[in-house]
Amino acid sequence: MAGRMRHLVAALVGLGLGLAALGPALAPGFTLAYDMVFVPEPVFGRMTFGLTGTLPRNVPSDALAAALGAVLPGDLAQKLILLSIFVMACASAASLVPSERMAARLAAGVCYAWNPFVAERLLLGQWALLLGYAALPWAVGRAAGVAGRGGGRLLLLALVPAAIGGFAALAVSGLAALTVAVAASRPRRTAALRVVASVLVLSLPWLVTGWLRPAGVPADAAAVEAFAARADTPFGAVGSLLLLGGVWNGETVPEGYGHPVTATAWLLVVLAALAAYGHWWWRDRDRAYAGFAAAGLAGFAVAALGAVAPWLLRGLIGVWPGFAVLRDGQQYVAPLAVVVAVGLGLAVEWMLPRLPVFAVVCTALLPVALLPSLAWGAGGRLQSVRYPDSWEGARRVVQADRTPGDVLVLPWAAYRSYPWNGHRRVLDPLPRHLTRRVILNDAVTVGSTTVPTEDPRARELDAAVRARGPLTEVLRAHGIRYVAIDAEVPSLTAALRPRLPGARVVMAAPELTLFEIPAPRRPVDPAPPLVTALLAWIVTISAIGWSMSGTPITLVPHSTPFSRRKAPTCGS
Template identity: 60%
Template structure:
């Protein structure tokens, strides 16, 4: 006989909050946590760049707009902390909602495992908070996709996909692959159509400017190996992916992760969870679809490592396939399977009155990955932007003359002393409310992905040449040049900017002004198209919320937390 059950959300949510507090540690102090792609700034502004309307690749759309909107109602640094804590709260709550048990500990075992594992740790250190938003809500997406063709299923699906939609193209791609696979495995064409429609509508804010930019969707097949998954355990690349690790950037592997003892124990936990999922998980509407999504995701994750020529060929056919270069992010549905399987195993142990085993399942992720705690062993710490930066911003914002800002040194990432030497994507383009031209090329192990910003592409050869810059930058419409690493690049910049006025000379930033900058307009995506894209997406979101009470338990969780299992 079928039994109805409802997984209460307060305990998993509180547990997720506790995990977030434990993981962020010193990052919760006043200030901003800056690590690789995680860039938050004081007083963020809504500009054409925020919406991808100046021809740059809209990788940060709509996540930057969401962060700016949140910072408009909260203190700037508090907005960042709220977003990061929400990742842990949603991850723990959503995974717990899929475990078919009335018992609290088995659901917590799934929630803790999903919120605290190598995938979360490596992506957090890589600064990919937008991707983690989509990851955190993925279990809800799985449940919603399985019932997408039911009455009200479209609304539930859009609501479940909202965190991924905020995250942007990478988060929505991972969630989209998962949702489409779940719906397809169920064999319901109507569900597949609804999933595809929801994904298309929610993608419009970044899809429209991406397709309409003059350079189209960029994709460099030559960088496949650079971003392919790598071994971070003794079990090779595929084994590392199975353990939910394998990130391409070795600098973002948690401290002490991957040694033989803890990796071996974590492998045992993962294998036990996979066995439990296949053997004991109730055969509900999403079980087989989720297993299929995990298999598809694992194949995509491994593609760049084991079949790089295939992926290069796909990118050659259509540059949009470049989203698969960073394949490790597609082990996310496997993480859902492992988490739910661990919860099911813990439930079986509870049925057999093996309380210590059940408790051990809850604590295992924490014990086997202790270096995620306290800001990933102190790597994630809150910092304040230097006073020189604020003075430079005041100067630039007080200037009514037109012209862009060029950023030197000519590289995307910095390791500033004021950020404790932690590498970060240069924050100045978000810090200033004026168009900033920076070299957005990325170099990994000697392989460089070419710059994508049209103005950076145009200036690249000139800046790299070592020649005097002042006259050429004046013709290119550059009003200011900011040097935010004066100790290493200040002398060379001073030589190359002869004739430019030094308006600020500080320890952390030097600012030059070039008089008489020409009027140069950015390549623009038609603003009407961007507005229409945002309008359609906004209408869809409002529609999805009509007739629903917006609480943590409903509507986003309502369908997922009410299940009938045999």
């Protein structure tokens, strides 16, 4: 009962942190920021399952959003997901602290749920990655005992949030779990095989569709520097990574973060946490906690690779395109965040008998005080908005039409800064909002570097769209039924009309204009085989069901309190 109460308290503190961090984003409506795109009435479409020929970056996270949106209003589903990240992060990190004192556990939970990594990834809209991050302490805890009886089943269950997050989240959690298993479990070969098997079976929905896409997996190594960690503190890129920051996108750094005074204070906290962690391990020599430290060190090395040795990462991508998952290096400091959080909990454990007031301050206030700009929707940068009525009108028009054909979106770019969204940059929501296949230019430009479009249909149309000649016949031949202009640029609509002879405007509004192309050819998407994708989903879902079968299993087991010399495999 005491163990359950500790987990409940940590979860409630995490809920409080989520409420404080999200603030205005919890008002009715949708929060749209960079990659965070939720829509009203999400549908299960070909894109949901990676069957459009594009890389399945949103598999299976879009399926979770669609499933929740089927039983809840779409905006409520989004808020539930975002709050769950903070709840899981606080509860999971608290469960790894080898102490029965609530203050020590909560110090770790607060630190893990409220830090630069969470702030920057939240502003970048990467909620799917944060799902895996939130459950990472559970995953590494289970990995420490994966070679034991039932260890594979428990690890697989702990990796489910990362699996929902998709390839990036599972890559981070899988690498950390493998490192912990090899360092902490005996026999090592059994432990490593179980981790690899768990990661592979959970990866099948996106792994199969990604590798079987007819266009193959792009091997673009030119963007290594663009997505490498960058300095957002006075301590350079590597120092910023040590402080759990260093995201590649400077626009997603919290307001005021990196000031020399607060950055130095946060550096001292991180160093003190690492020292406390090292001191505790040196005294107790627990293999599990040695594994956590090894995972943190390995993740830190991967995170720094693009900034320190970009040539090496470019070479790896040239050898095997799959190494491109390492380009966005900062996401691999997540295991280090586990070590820092647990270390802060151990520091508070040491201080409680000696400096009780200061220990309580560290628990409740220190991470929040050093990063106040995460509060209230990151200082108002995360706001709830409502989609314009014209968007729902366009959805009804497209849905009622029985003529086959896809939708082309202009302006020819992936990101938008809608006035109705406060000019905040966001990935175009139309592919998720409309019930047809939507084609847009998904090339990403970072500084002077452009990562080419990965959609083969967009590549085929790129030259024609960028030219100034007539478009109707080209679009008809490529199976385009509608052209949607979803930016408030009247000159763009006026310029497009002469290029679409024979097309008619079926809806016109300041926020969205829809042109209808007459009699298009039936579109053909070079996509992975449907049957193979279906089998992959069946195997993954069956494996998750197996992990929950038999005796009741939870991510945080209800066990007796542990001694200081016996580290938990996942919680206490």
